[in-house]
Amino acid sequence: MSGFVFSEKPIGIERGEGATLYADDGTEYLDFGASYAVASVGHSHPRVVDAVTEQAEDLLYVQASYPVEARTTLYEKLATVSPPGLDNVWLCNSGTEANEAAMKFARNATGRSKIVATRRGFHGRTLGALAMTWKDKYKKPFEPLAGGVEFVSYGDGEELADAVDEETAAVFLEPIQGEGGIHSADTAYLQRAREVTEDAGAALVFDEIQTGVGRTGSLWACEGAGVEPDILTAAKGIASGLPLGATVCADWIADADPEHGSTFSGSPVVCAAANATLDIIVEEDLPTHAAEMGEYLMESIESADLPVRDVRGQGLMVGIEVKRGANRLLRDLALDEQVLALPAGRTVLRLLPPLIIEENHADRFVDALEGVME
Secondary structure, three states: OOOOOOOOOOOOEEEEEEOEEEEOOOOEEEEOOHHHHOOOOOEOOHHHHHHHHHHHHHOOOOOOOOOOHHHHHHHHHHHHHOOOOOOEEEEEOOHHHHHHHHHHHHHHHHOOOEEEEEOOOOOOOOHHHHHOOOOHHHHHHHOOOOOOEEEEOOOOHHHHHHHOOOOEEEEEEOOEEOOOOOEEOOHHHHHHHHHHHHHHOOEEEEEOOOOOOOOOOOOOHHHHHOOOOOEEEEOHHHOOOOOOEEEEEOHHHHOOOOOOOOOOOOOHHHHHHHHHHHHHHHHOOHHHHHHHHHHHHHHHHHHOOOOEEEEEEEOOEEEEEEOOOHHHHHHHHHHHHOEEOEEOOOOEEEEOOOOOOOHHHHHHHHHHHHHHHO
């Protein structure tokens, strides 16, 4: 019997190390998707494995009402590495849950209900987060969804300003849209979002679930624009594949005392993985490495003179817009060249490799792409 939600690929994965996955038949695959940016420090990093093992031997779980060293350390660590002013941490199990919490926290703190989100945006698949997600493909089967969401064009500061009013609880933005095709917001747009939300007394929420923890060349993508949100959400690469999401808030959000909870908030084992992962990212300065490798990768793709329409992104969050179906190219890359990547719509290849890749990994990817596009 197999699962019915995921369409399984004909590659059985047995183990992983660094940027490589090993199939159960011994085939090696270069992983340029990192399971949607999850394996940020590479697969089965020894420090993460040791941290998880040691914590599991001591304590698997106790509810978040009781302080546990691994959880308390992660609270402090996330408050330290988050943008200034975000000192209050809520832990959950996924990016969707982090965005659901952000939605609730903003509505609670403002006493308002309207949410402004963007076209092409993606914020999750549960009913609240799904209501803020643009694509009908994800939403239609489950309507009616949570109400009070208005969509605006991504990157249009004036349209955003027109939409934000005295009824707005929050604006949700991805500094770089991932699922939407790897589209970056410019600094002026993010600054405009900060201005209009402050003027309206609304919360500015940056969804950094895919862009965060070093992927785009800084620890958080919003740092590059010098814009500080009221709420930041993180997940994916924060715990090396163990289920963890985080909603980090300013005092005025947390002080409103939102009524919220979760049975599995801040599992000690997961927190141990996150602490080790964040330590590796900071100590080895992987954001700077991601910036350098991303520049090398994009320049290599462009200089290969491939039949592509565009190469865009920041750090190791790269989109390649192609002239024919992305899914077919992904299939050929996997089966013919043993390279794994991701789609972002029908015409964009999305690259989210581990932050530890080197030039030889980028060269191998470009060679593989040349091989399937000949």
